[in-house]
Amino acid sequence: MATTAESKWKTILPPLLLLAGLIAAWELASLWFNIPEYLLPRPSRIVTVAILKRAILWRHMGITLEEVLLGFLVGFIVGFGLALVMFFSTTLRRALNPIIVISQTVPVVALGPILVIWLGYNIWPKIIVVALIVFFPLTVNTFDGLIACDPDLITLLRSMGASRWQIFRKVQLPNALPFITSASKVAVTFSVIGAVVAEWIGSDRGLGAYILQTNAQIRTPEMFAAIFVTSIMGIILFFIAQAIENLLIPWQKGGKVKRSIQSYLSRS
C-alpha cells in the first residue's frame, strides 16, 4: 500500500514503544527486586551474553536454520503434493483424509524418540518432525484454495474450449496462491518451534540443544540469549515469507498496475 512516511511511523511506533516499555520495566524490576540472575537475567545482561557468546550462538543457529529450512522444504513439497493428489482424485481424497487428520492428532513430540531410534542421532528426525508440522496447514489450505474457485470461471474457460489442465493452470492454481502463501507464513513460524523441540528429543547441537544444556547447567543468561536468537530467527523467517507473498500476489496487496517481467525488460 502506498503509505506515506508519516502514516508508516504511526503504525510502527505504538508496538515499538510498548516493546521498549516492557523491556525497560523488566530491567528496572530486576534491579529493584534484586532478582538473582539464575532465575531471571536482566535484558541488558542477556544482550551482553549474546554478544559475548556470538560465535557459539551463530554456530548453533546455523544448525537449527538448516533443520528448519530443509524440514520446511520437505513439508511444503509433501503438503502441496498431497493437496494436488486429493484435488485430482476423489478416491484418494477419501482414503487420505483420515490419515492426514490422524497425523496431526498424534503428538509430534511423542514421535521424536521413535524417529531417533529408527533414523539415528542425525538431522533426519528433526527434518521429519518439522515436515510433519509444516505439511498439514499446506495441504489443508492448498486444497481449499484449489476448490474455492468460482464455478462460473470454470464454465467460462470450458466455453472457450479449455482443457482440464488449462483450467487448472490458468484459474485454479493462481486462485490457490494466496491460500498457499498464507499457509506458508503460519508453517514457517511453527517450523522453528518444531526444530527446537526436535533437538530437545535427541541432539547435542542446535539452538534447542543449547537451550537444554545451558538450562541443565543453570547458565540462565546464555539460555535466554539462545531463546532470544531463536525468536529473532522466527521473526526474520516470517518476514521473508511475508515479502515473498507480497511479490507473488501483488493484486491482493494493493498493487494497481501489473508489472510483468517483460515490461521491466522493455523499459531497461
Next chain:
Amino acid sequence: MSVLNSDFSLAARRNAKIRLENLSISFKMDENKRVDVLEDISFDADEGSFTCILGPSGCGKSTLFNAIAGLLPPTAGNIYLGDRLINGKTGLVGYMFQKDLLLPWRSVLENILLGTEIQGRDRAKSEARARELMRRYGLEGFEAYYPKYLSGGMRQRAAFLRTMMLDNEVMLLDEPFGALDAQTRLSMQEWLHEVWRDSKKTIIFITHDVDESLFLAEKVLVLSHRPSRIIQTIQVPLPEKRSYEMMGNVEIIKLRTELFALLRRESDSGQTESPNGMGK
C-alpha cells in the same frame, strides 16, 4: 485485415448463422423424476443479426445458452452453426456472463488475451489486436491495471472484448449488464449496439428487461415459464442505428405494453408451479 470484420455487405447477412431445431433439455433429478427446462425450441439467428431472448426469471434462458455453447448436450433436437452440427461442441461461440469473471491476478490486457491463449494463438498478433480494440472501445491506458481498479462498466467492456478476441461470429451474452447501475447500463447498451453495428457479429442476448430487449434487438423471442417454449417472436420496428428518443415511438410503446403483459402472465403462472428455481 481490419480489426473488425466490417467488410460484411448487407446482402451477405441474411443467412441463418445459428439454427436451433426442436431443441429440448431436461434434467434427470432421480429415477422417476425429471425436470423439463426447454421444450421444442426452434429459431434462426441470421448472420450479423441481433436477437434478444426475453423471459421471466427462472425460465431456462441460461440453460439455452449453455446448450448453444456446447456445455450441455441437448436431450433432443439439434443446434447448427452455419451448416455445421455443433451439439455438445465447445469453443465455437463466444459466451459472456452477467459477472465479468475477469481474473484478479491478470492485468486487463492479459484478461482480454485469456481466450486466445487457451486456443494457442499467436501471442504478438493477439496482443496487437487487443491493444487496438482497447483503444477503440475506451479502455486505453488501463492495459496494465488489475481489474479491481476498473469501474463496473469498464470491467464489462473488458469482458466483452475478451469474448470478441476469439473471433467467433456468434456471441452469446447472458444478461451482461444485469449487475450494473441504471446509468452505466444505458451507456453500455449504446456502446454494445455501436460495437455490434461495427463488427457485424451475430449476437444473441438474454435479458428479462423489456426496454433493453426493444432498444437492442432486431428480433425478440419471448420464452414462457418452465418448461420454456417460444411463445412470441417480434420484429422490432426500428432502424439499425438507434437512439433512445426512438423508444418513445407509438409502436414501440404498444409493443412494450404487450410484452410486459405477456411476461407478467408468465411469471405469475410460474409462481403457482413448483417453487424450486433451478437453472435460471
